[in-house]
Amino acid sequence: MGTTQEFSSIYGRWLTGATALLAVVAMVVTLLQEGAEQTLRLLPVTGAIVLVVWALFWRPAVEVSDGEIVVRNVLATVRIPWPAYRGVTVKYSLVLHTTGRDVTAWAAPRSSATGRWLRSSRRRPASAEPRREHGSAEAVAEAVVDRHDALAAAGYLRGAEVARVAGDLRPVRSWHWATIAGTVVLAALATVTLG
Known part of the structure; x- marks a missing residue:
């Protein structure tokens, strides 16, 4: 029915790229000035x-699909x-209300007045391809409400409550264990190598 929309922080992507670039520069400079041993000692710190x-x-993002x-x-x-969606609120960030616990979106903070003005002044035409958009809470909330209304108007959510109860449809949380473990391991290695 509609395209998948992905909302994330453009600034966050620039910040991550700049951080990775600085880490590479630090590793190269350390290699040239201090040698391979010091570079290996610095690797867990820069990696962490x-x-x-x-x-x-x-990584944080909000995807809205059919x-x-x-x-x-x-x-x-x-x-x-x-069927598990119950509504959306914009507080300091986007909060999705569900049949389970409320879900706050890290990638969708409330925007400033300047940010809203900049985004409204450069609206893009609709596209048939999935697209990445800036993740302000207001923009994501609008996309969620619009998609929910479109799905309901098209009849796709007819019987959603019955399907939710019968199929035990509820929000499903999956932890990012690899990221958590990687951070712990790199932090421990950094402590050992620099200590």
Whole structure:
């Protein structure tokens, strides 16, 4: 029916790229000035920094599709099927109300007045391809409400409550264990190598 929309922080992607570039520069400079041994000692520190910045600023996103809303936060991803969706609120960030616990989207903070003005002044035409958009809470809330209304108007959500109860449809949270473990391991290695 509609294209999948992905909302994330453009600034976060730039910040992550800049951090990774600085880490590479630091490693090369250390290699040239201090040698391979010092470079290997620095590797866990730079790796931990890049991983944490990536987890905080690159990875978080909100996807709105015909089948579900996917909220990818720092430590976990929550999949919300439309029958489990109950509403949306914009507070300091986007809050999705569900049949389970409310889900706050890290990638969708409330925008400033300047940010809203800049985004409204450069609206893009609709496209048939999936697209990535800036993840302000207001923009994501509008997309969620519009998609829900379109699905309901087309009849796709008719009987959603019965399907939700019969199929035990509810938000599903999956933890980012690899990211968590990688951060812990790199932090421990950094402590050992620099200590």
